[in-house]
Amino acid sequence: MTHSSDERHHRGFIVPIGGAEDKMRDARILRRFADLCGGADARIVVIPTASETAGTGAHYAELFTSLSGAHTDVLPLNTRADCADAQNLAAIAMATGIFLTGGNQLKLSTTLGGTPAAEAIRQANRAGVHVGGTSAGAAFLPEHMIAFGRAGASPRPDMVALAPGLGLTNALLIDQHFRQRDRFGRLLSALAYNPFCVALGLDEDTAAFVSPENTFEVVGSGGITVVDPSSLEYSSMDSARKRDTVCLIGLKLHVLVHGASYDMRTRVASVGASRKSTRRAAVGPSE
Amino acid sequence: MTHSSDERHHRGFIVPIGGAEDKMRDARILRRFADLCGGADARIVVIPTASETAGTGAHYAELFTSLSGAHTDVLPLNTRADCADAQNLAAIAMATGIFLTGGNQLKLSTTLGGTPAAEAIRQANRAGVHVGGTSAGAAFLPEHMIAFGRAGASPRPDMVALAPGLGLTNALLIDQHFRQRDRFGRLLSALAYNPFCVALGLDEDTAAFVSPENTFEVVGSGGITVVDPSSLEYSSMDSARKRDTVCLIGLKLHVLVHGASYDMRTRVASVGASRKSTRRAAVGPSE
Numbered sequence: 001m002t003h004s005s006d007e008r009h010h011r012g013f014i015v016p017i018g019g020a021e022d023k024m025r026d027a028r029i030l031r032r033f034a035d036l037c038g039g040a041d042a043r044i045v046v047i048p049t050a051s052e053t054a055g056t057g058a059h060y061a062e063l064f065t066s067l068s069g070a071h072t073d074v075l076p077l078n079t080r081a082d083c084a085d086a087q088n089l090a091a092i093a094m095a096t097g098i099f100l101t102g103g104n105q106l107k108l109s110t111t112l113g114g115t116p117a118a119e120a121i122r123q124a125n126r127a128g129v130h131v132g133g134t135s136a137g138a139a140f141l142p143e144h145m146i147a148f149g150r151a152g153a154s155p156r157p158d159m160v161a162l163a164p165g166l167g168l169t170n171a172l173l174i175d176q177h178f179r180q181r182d183r184f185g186r187l188l189s190a191l192a193y194n195p196f197c198v199a200l201g202l203d204e205d206t207a208a209f210v211s212p213e214n215t216f217e218v219v220g221s222g223g224i225t226v227v228d229p230s231s232l233e234y235s236s237m238d239s240a241r242k243r244d245t246v247c248l249i250g251l252k253l254h255v256l257v258h259g260a261s262y263d264m265r266t267r268v269a270s271v272g273a274s275r276k277s278t279r280r281a282a283v284g285p286s287e
Numbered sequence: 288m289t290h291s292s293d294e295r296h297h298r299g300f301i302v303p304i305g306g307a308e309d310k311m312r313d314a315r316i317l318r319r320f321a322d323l324c325g326g327a328d329a330r331i332v333v334i335p336t337a338s339e340t341a342g343t344g345a346h347y348a349e350l351f352t353s354l355s356g357a358h359t360d361v362l363p364l365n366t367r368a369d370c371a372d373a374q375n376l377a378a379i380a381m382a383t384g385i386f387l388t389g390g391n392q393l394k395l396s397t398t399l400g401g402t403p404a405a406e407a408i409r410q411a412n413r414a415g416v417h418v419g420g421t422s423a424g425a426a427f428l429p430e431h432m433i434a435f436g437r438a439g440a441s442p443r444p445d446m447v448a449l450a451p452g453l454g455l456t457n458a459l460l461i462d463q464h465f466r467q468r469d470r471f472g473r474l475l476s477a478l479a480y481n482p483f484c485v486a487l488g489l490d491e492d493t494a495a496f497v498s499p500e501n502t503f504e505v506v507g508s509g510g511i512t513v514v515d516p517s518s519l520e521y522s523s524m525d526s527a528r529k530r531d532t533v534c535l536i537g538l539k540l541h542v543l544v545h546g547a548s549y550d551m552r553t554r555v556a557s558v559g560a561s562r563k564s565t566r567r568a569a570v571g572p573s574e
Contacts, residue, residue: 106524118483164457
């Protein structure tokens with residue numbers, strides 16, 4: 001992908017996916033990611049580090065090629081030495097898109113953290129390369145990563161473990177498999193520690209396409225639960241005992257679906273043009 | 288404090304203190320902080336949010352005034368509403384130094400996180416204002432904060448809870464009361480999640496004066512334990528069970544005392560000029 005001098009100053013998209021994205025039917029999340037990266041001109045690097053399953057990387061590479069004709073590379077970043085290997089770094093430098101598979105996000109942070117490969121991915125994203133990840137790959141993208149935790153709807157101090165992530169952005173916190181694994185309490189707990197950013201709970205087969213301007217659009221069959229703490233008046237996180245429920249007063253909450261968008265700077269959600277016209281059509285002409 | 292146009296581009300010092308700093312004898316850490324902020328011309332804002340004890344803020348304000356003649360303000364940031372109060376923000380904007388007392392770091396992150404006061408402190412530090420903190424106030428300074436944890440010498444996955452901090456720097460992780468509370472294992476655990484930065488264990492009555500160039504000098508009666516993961520070859524943090532000891536191969540370790548310094552960019556430690564001459568004097572003339 002070539003950049004004009006103007007485009008070069010734009011960060012690439014950041015695309016967290018809630019896991020279990022459709023690969024058999026229209027594969028709209030993966031197809032959109034491949035198209036965003038340049039379609040038939042794309043060079044997508046797949047990093048399967050999080051996965052324990054052999055063949056995960058090759059599977060995504062085949063999918064991207066069959067969906068859009070993209071050129072793909074699977075980078076075997078299995079050790080910290082692999083993350084300093086010149087050939088692997090050259091592949092990252094050539095990419096128009098980088099995709100992190102699911103698995104265990106601590107495998108990603110312990111293997112990539114502090115290595116030249118992590119720095120190369122951050123640098124590529126700053127220069128306009130799009131970076132996506134599913135499940136553990138999504139969790140790892142921001143500065144603050146949910147490493148593990150407990151299920152349940154209400155927040156408690158002992159529910160979640162945070163760790164430093166890849167660091168592409170600190171404008172959001174991400175949790176994934178959100179509805180499927182009952183993670184609302186753990187997302188609120190993570191946010192309550194320091195309510196400085198927006199928290200996103202991504203259902204399976206649902207992605208946030210986060211633009212360089214920090215607006216995201218929802219793509220997929222599920223929902224994205226958005227918790228905005230900008231008007232939070234009170235939190236008892238500092239005084240609650242480990243298994244107490246944390247008191248939180250004044251949070252804003254949105255549940256967004258396909259076509260909706262959210263501006264993380266102004267903290268304004270909108271249904272999205274495509275959604276509004278769909279709805280009007282479904283209701284039928286009113287006059 | 289006035290800045291020349293060149294100086295204006297320098298971040299202020301970041302000064303974490305390991306807690307229980309001397310206030311009765313020579314008070315060298317607090318005196319040095321007050322002198323750095325301008326001595327008799329300093330305007331030091333004390334933020335006692337972390338403390339449960341009334342009078343903590345006033346006590347530090349009196350100390351700074353008696354040590355250097357500094358003008359001091361105690362800012363009562365007790366609620367999130369206080370952190371948006373125009374008068375409090377004006378006091379932060381006027382400061383040449385900002386000091387956070389000890390107590391509970393989660394009180395700091397839940398009260399200040401995401402508020403205009405937190406942004407004002409970051410902005411002041413970027414513009415050259417020095418920011419110090421002791422104990423909980425030190426823990427809160429970086430992007431990644433150790434919120435709480437367990438004592439013990441060897442690292443385990445369930446030993447430490449991280450949370451987003453104030454975000455003045457992400458070049459270091461900080462633990463405090465280090466020797467006194469047996470926190471080596473918890474510092475290693477925090478670092479092992481993502482070995483991307485330098486970890487500092489600060490003993491009581493010991494401070495790191497971190498310069499705008501990210502070199503720090505050790506001041507005080509104890510030690511600073513520095514763990515550098517830049518040559519880490521292997522970590523089992525991703526596969527260890529919660530109470531397993533984590534395997535870590537290839538860390539670098541330094542224990543630094545008063546007068547020594549450490550460059551966080553090159554990761555080089557040195558004993559310090561004052562130390563070398565002291566040592567020679569103590570041994571006596573050799574010829």
